[in-house]
Amino acid sequence: MDEFKTLSGKPLHPEARKMQARFNAGQIDRRGFLRGMAWLGVAAGAAGAAPGMLRAEEAPKAGGTLRFACQIQEITDPMMATWIESSNLLRNCLEFLTFVDADNITHPYLAKSWTASDDLTVWDFELDERAKWSNGDAFGPEDVIFNIERWIAPDSQSSNKSAFEAITKVEKTGDNSVRITLSRPIASLPEQLYSHTCAIAHRGFQGNWPADPVGTGPFSLVSHEVGRQAIFKKREDYWGTPAYLDALHYIDLGADITTHLAALSSGQVDVLYRATIAEFDLMKSLPNIQILTGKAAHTLAIRMQVDQKPFDDIRVRKAVQLAADNGQMLAIAYRGEGDLGANYHVSPVQADYAPVDAIARDVAAAKALLAEAGYPDGLDIELTLGNTQGKWEQDTAQVLQQNLAEAGIRLKLNVLPASQYWPIWDKVPFGVTYWAHRPLGTMTLDLAYRSGGAWNESHYANPAFDEALNKAMALVDPAARREAMAAVETILRDDAVLVQPYWPNRFSAAAQNVRGFVLHPSDFFRMDGVWLA
């Protein structure tokens, strides 16, 4: 145990000792071990890689301007960011208490260390005293308290309100320390503090960040024009390790990814935010670009609102699940480039995933359930979708349409433009919603399926599920957590809330001279470690 020390210098958490014993006995894998140790504020030397640093072997070169193709959206309030793209713009100037790398290991950031009480309900964060705001103010506990209180305020519209509803108190305990008290144990609190809505704004923040773009981050905002471009320049007075790039230009190239690739191919941009399966062949044919691929826990949730007819009858929901052919949706709509889903919205790439079997497709059983539910002649339902991530969403829905037809379910597709889908994503009885990656299954489930959760679009409410989720969220030990998650996943699967067909692989592309750009599974792109060869 000698090689492990807490970042704060305080004694190791009892769970850390138990975990090391299980790790030494080969009962938990290295990554799960490192993740769990990081949550408990252990400076696991092996957790090593500096956040967001390059993985290239060449010596990094400072200077240059990197052009990043992505949608330029409005950035007003960091806690209200609903698109990852807009949170990435803020990420250049605003920082987080913790940083979660592409391997889902949590590192210090604005908080240099943290310790948890034995029961994981009291968390002490030690803030980095070097951190400074761009307006010259020192960063301190007041900033953290100001932000967390805004997140969980009764009138807060942020998804943080639900994600951190267990926070009962946040208080200053020293010049550079804060204490967060929870109503129930949450082992992954440090990891959750890197959610895209958790950027820490200045204590004097008035609600419109570009109007007074004060930040602690390595870049400062030069200009921001919705639908056009955003320009950032390197901060020479940055408190931490300075960025390599002199400037960052984010350019809005519209929604057509082919245009993004054309711009990349002709040297007009250096990095693309995202590509989809539709452009995969084109990407492979371009000799002058790097293709970036990866797996992540992002998916389409084809969810049913359990309090809306006809989905208030579990037999109808089960019939939909039984008639859906997840394998066919993956094979046709995403050309097999991904992993199968099993309708419980936890991915094999998430550390707390427990392999719970999918229920096999059975069209005859689906028909029987429909007849039992009072629909012997089939059923007419409408599925609303917005192709928010690309045409593959509609392709998936079309395969589902054919699948359901076999069971007598006549599915009508209501395809909306992406921007028209988001305002109603949680209102339609049957909808296709893209869910971004989260490092832990519990984080997604807590947001999307907990009774009364802010983003609970299916209106699912099951106390047994909530209880099982609470239990899983309180465990640090990866093996114990997985065991608890098996129960959570089984409840969700058996309550037939959604068809979650597959986990699509992620694609992006960059120019050949871009170094250190890491395809983060959550698309949280920190640019301070990126440089141009």
Place this chain on the structure above:
Amino acid sequence: MSLGRFLIRKIAVAVATMVAVSFLIFLALEVNIEEVAVKVLGQYSTPEQRAAWLLQNGYNDPFLIRYFRWLGNFVIGDWGQSTYFRAPVMDMVLPRLGASAILAGGALLVIIIFGLGLGVLAGMRPGSVLDRMISVFSVVTTSIPDFASAVFLSGIFVFWLGLLPGASTMISGFSLRELILPVAVLGLYSMGYLARVTRASMVDVMGTHYIRTARLKGASLSRIVLRHALRNALITPVTVIMLQLPWLLSGVIVVEVFYAYKGFGTLLYDAALNQDIYLIEACAMISVLVVVLSQILSDLIYGWLNPRIELGAKA
């Protein structure tokens, strides 16, 4: 009818058209004030915030009063605030209109020079090899819609040959290279169509008695074409060219979106996608204005080309 009276009459009709269309636009977008409040304040606004905003902005007044107030504000240049771009609509629309005018102007130039040129060349000697080649070219370009030719041209000149930029954002200022592909896409379709119309018109004119007389008098072909045939042969093509103006305004949407060109087309597209109510209203009004102005302009050009056509005469 004198030119002055003609213009007064045409402008009166244009104004009446604008007023009628403005009423329809306002009716479609602002009849439901609750929806207006949601679009302006966002989905997450509270009912109290919406009610206060509606009261503060006079939305509780009767519909007609709201309409005339909106029309009055529009006339004096107060076009409201874009809810998506968070900027005054007037400041958004005018530069974008300028950018589209450059694109459409370039395309029109290509259409006129190549369309008329090819049409005249083909019509001078009907049935010749040149005529047949131009006819085939015209049919091919007219048959390919702009979204398809955008893909083909990008495939060839961007991905394959690597000669031209793939996006035309003009973010770093005006770039002629970035203009080539969108202009080419817009130009190709109409160029072929104009060439066919010009050819047919030219063939008709070349068969008339006065052209035969000119030939018998020993005039050269170039003199016959340039001095005698062209002016009369242009009347029909000019109709086509003038029809291109409103078409270009809508045609640029596809091309601008494909090439990420920040013009009026992408602005209208973004406004529609994001239900940016005041921006949609302004874009719709501008579109109607362009159409009515192009009609007046085309009438004037007809009169100049053929003085026998009386300005404002009923067909």
